[in-house]
Amino acid sequence: MNWNRAVWTVIAVIILITLGLEFTYLSDYDSHWWNHIPAFYAIYGFLCCLAIIYFAKFLAKNIVNRDIHYYD
Amino acid sequence: MIEFLTIPGVILIIGALLLPLLPKNMRGSVFLLFPLAALYVVFTTADGYSYGIEFFSYQVQLMEVDKLSRVFGIIFSITAFVAGVYALHMKELGQQVNALVYAGSALGVTFAGDLLTLIIFWELMAVSSTWLIWARRTKESDGAGMRYLIYHVLGGGLLLGGIIWHYADTGSLAVETIAQNYTFANVLMLVGVCVNAAVIPLHTWLADAYPKATITGAVFMSAFTTKSAVYVLIRVFPGWDVLIWFGAAMAIYGVVYAVICKDIREILAYHIISQVGFMVCGIGIGTDLALNGATAHAYSHILYKSLLFMGTGAVLYATGSSRLVNLGGLFKKMPYTFGLYMVGALSISGLPLFNGYISKSMTISAAGYAHIEGAQLMLLLASVGTFLSVGLKLPWFTWFDKKENDITVRKLPWNMYVAMGLAAFACIFYGIYPSALYTYLPFDAKYDPFTIYHFVEVMQISAMTLAGFWLLKKKLGGKLIIALDVDWFYRKAAPGVRKVFVTWVDNFYDRVEDGIIGTAQFLTEKFKNPMTWLNPFTDRRNKADGYSPAMDVVMSFIMLTFIVIAILYIL
Numbered sequence: 001m002n003w004n005r006a007v008w009t010v011i012a013v014i015i016l017i018t019l020g021l022e023f024t025y026l027s028d029y030d031s032h033w034w035n036h037i038p039a040f041y042a043i044y045g046f047l048c049c050l051a052i053i054y055f056a057k058f059l060a061k062n063i064v065n066r067d068i069h070y071y072d
Numbered sequence: 073m074i075e076f077l078t079i080p081g082v083i084l085i086i087g088a089l090l091l092p093l094l095p096k097n098m099r100g101s102v103f104l105l106f107p108l109a110a111l112y113v114v115f116t117t118a119d120g121y122s123y124g125i126e127f128f129s130y131q132v133q134l135m136e137v138d139k140l141s142r143v144f145g146i147i148f149s150i151t152a153f154v155a156g157v158y159a160l161h162m163k164e165l166g167q168q169v170n171a172l173v174y175a176g177s178a179l180g181v182t183f184a185g186d187l188l189t190l191i192i193f194w195e196l197m198a199v200s201s202t203w204l205i206w207a208r209r210t211k212e213s214d215g216a217g218m219r220y221l222i223y224h225v226l227g228g229g230l231l232l233g234g235i236i237w238h239y240a241d242t243g244s245l246a247v248e249t250i251a252q253n254y255t256f257a258n259v260l261m262l263v264g265v266c267v268n269a270a271v272i273p274l275h276t277w278l279a280d281a282y283p284k285a286t287i288t289g290a291v292f293m294s295a296f297t298t299k300s301a302v303y304v305l306i307r308v309f310p311g312w313d314v315l316i317w318f319g320a321a322m323a324i325y326g327v328v329y330a331v332i333c334k335d336i337r338e339i340l341a342y343h344i345i346s347q348v349g350f351m352v353c354g355i356g357i358g359t360d361l362a363l364n365g366a367t368a369h370a371y372s373h374i375l376y377k378s379l380l381f382m383g384t385g386a387v388l389y390a391t392g393s394s395r396l397v398n399l400g401g402l403f404k405k406m407p408y409t410f411g412l413y414m415v416g417a418l419s420i421s422g423l424p425l426f427n428g429y430i431s432k433s434m435t436i437s438a439a440g441y442a443h444i445e446g447a448q449l450m451l452l453l454a455s456v457g458t459f460l461s462v463g464l465k466l467p468w469f470t471w472f473d474k475k476e477n478d479i480t481v482r483k484l485p486w487n488m489y490v491a492m493g494l495a496a497f498a499c500i501f502y503g504i505y506p507s508a509l510y511t512y513l514p515f516d517a518k519y520d521p522f523t524i525y526h527f528v529e530v531m532q533i534s535a536m537t538l539a540g541f542w543l544l545k546k547k548l549g550g551k552l553i554i555a556l557d558v559d560w561f562y563r564k565a566a567p568g569v570r571k572v573f574v575t576w577v578d579n580f581y582d583r584v585e586d587g588i589i590g591t592a593q594f595l596t597e598k599f600k601n602p603m604t605w606l607n608p609f610t611d612r613r614n615k616a617d618g619y620s621p622a623m624d625v626v627m628s629f630i631m632l633t634f635i636v637i638a639i640l641y642i643l
Contacts, residue, residue, distance in 0.1 A: 049540030
């Protein structure tokens with residue numbers, strides 16, 4: 001099974017559908033300041049994902065990771 | 073008396089007393105009757121019902137029912153049943169009894185009509201759940217169980233102190249909303265409850281103990297302790313601002329650690345902290361919608377989290393390992409477990425048509441409607457982390473990643489599949505028919521989760537999380553490590569504290585004891601026959617075990633004097 005192609009296809013389909021909905025049904029939705037930014041949630045989600053992974057890696061590497069027998 | 077026996081918590085505890093009297097093979101099935109009976113009582117008892125008894129001169133309200141306690145009562149009873157099905161193959165009496173007492177005490181807390189009843193069930197919950205950790209019988213679980221117990225005894229003590237202080241101040245023991253006011257009594261109670269809700273930085277007992285509990289015990293534990301604390305927070309501390317930020321912070325804290333951790337049950341344990349963060353944040357916001365959101369999220373969370381713990385428990389049961397480094401490539405060997413796990417994973421990630429969607433979005437929207445946008449964005453960030461670690465990282469490194477895994481896979485008992493199936497059904501059922509849950513919500517706030525806005529929000533975030541994971545997944549695997557948490561402070565301090573408060577005190581007592589015994593020995597030696605050193609002219613080699621003739625005379629004379637004086641005195 002070609003995982004790469006499957007994953008990127010799923011992502012592309014979802015993003016296309018939701019962007020379509022965003023620009024048609026939600027074009028004049030205004031509740032928060034970020035509603036004016038197109039595809040805000042996609043961008044936010046991607047940035048958050050990278051931020052969490054890199055922050056966790058940073059924490060793990062520099063502060064919290066210890067050998068499994070640390071407390072023994 | 074009959075009313076006493078129909079208190080849901082009491083039903084389960086009576087069950088725990090009856091189980092040991094039954095034949096071994098019947099216990100597992102009879103176990104299931106008690107949660108069902110409790111569920112029946114919860115459904116049939118009307119709002120406003122209350123029952124109390126006279127205890128010395130004090131009226132103890134053992135049970136009170138309203139919409140809030142009912143919805144928690146329903147989900148606690150259902151989970152006790154489902155977890156009972158999951159544990160059907162397990163024949164260990166200690167675990168069965170303690171699981172029933174544990175579930176019963178959680179129900180007892182839920183329906184407690186006053187703070188006295190509440191604290192009694194609260195403590196019972198701590199003690200009975202500790203058994204489910206110790207029952208694993210490893211060196212790690214022994215230590216973790218002890219730390220868990222100490223932490224909860226401390227939390228219970230704070231709560232009890234707060235209750236007594238509160239009673240002294242107000243003269244009331246009613247379980248009712250306390251207005252935001254940071255008096256000593258209120259803060260003590262709040263901190264005591266926050267220990268059980270695993271609010272950071274009081275959360276370490278959870279991440280420490282849950283992964284080390286027994287396979288079936290962890291399923292019970294994932295449901296009761298934190299959620300009964302959430303219930304108490306909703307009832308007593310709604311709208312306390314401080315909870316908004318602690319909740320949002322713990323939502324993020326949990327997901328960051330879940331990315332670091334490499335043990336599947338530890339990942340889930342940290343995710344409980346994160347999910348309870350959503351609820352705590354909602355409680356802090358305190359609007360009707362937010363409190364409904366917290367309640368609904370607790371309800372959904374208990375369902376999908378128990379499903380997730382059942383799934384990872386099944387992996388641990390089948391392979392004997394919960395470390396990501398040993399797992400991977402299990403899809404061909406455990407496809408059904410994967411499917412059922414994914415229902416829970418998609419639910420916790422809040423994807424449409426699963427029950428996380430109908431409750432998580434309610435809490436996040438409540439933050440939005442209240443225009444606390446900082447908290448709203450923090451919760452959205454936490455949702456990204458949830459999907460990343462429970463929805464993607466954990467299943468990927470457990471069932472895929474490697475082509476094959478030559479680890480031996482034990483066959484799962486049928487009841488495990490049934491239990492996971494029940495929970496998975498409930499997750500999907502509530503995801504499709506949210507009104508089945510919404511009608512039981514305690515506060516009056518209309519909400520429709522199926523809007524285009526929410527759909528777009530959730531799908532965009534999830535799709536791009538998937539993209540981020542796919543690009544960086546190589547960073548997430550790896551061998552098992554210990555991720556230090558704030559428990560470092562007490563686990564590292566423990567030897568020092570033990571030295572000062574145990575070893576040194578022991579040594580001091582030892583010295584004093586040695587001194588006293590030494591002195592006593594010396595005195596007995598010397599006074600056994602004082603004549604040996606009082607009279608230098610006697611034979612010093614007198615018999616050690618008797619008095620010398622001279623000493624006999626002296627002693628007789630003293631005795632005679634006493635008798636004479638006594639006779640004279642009496643006359």
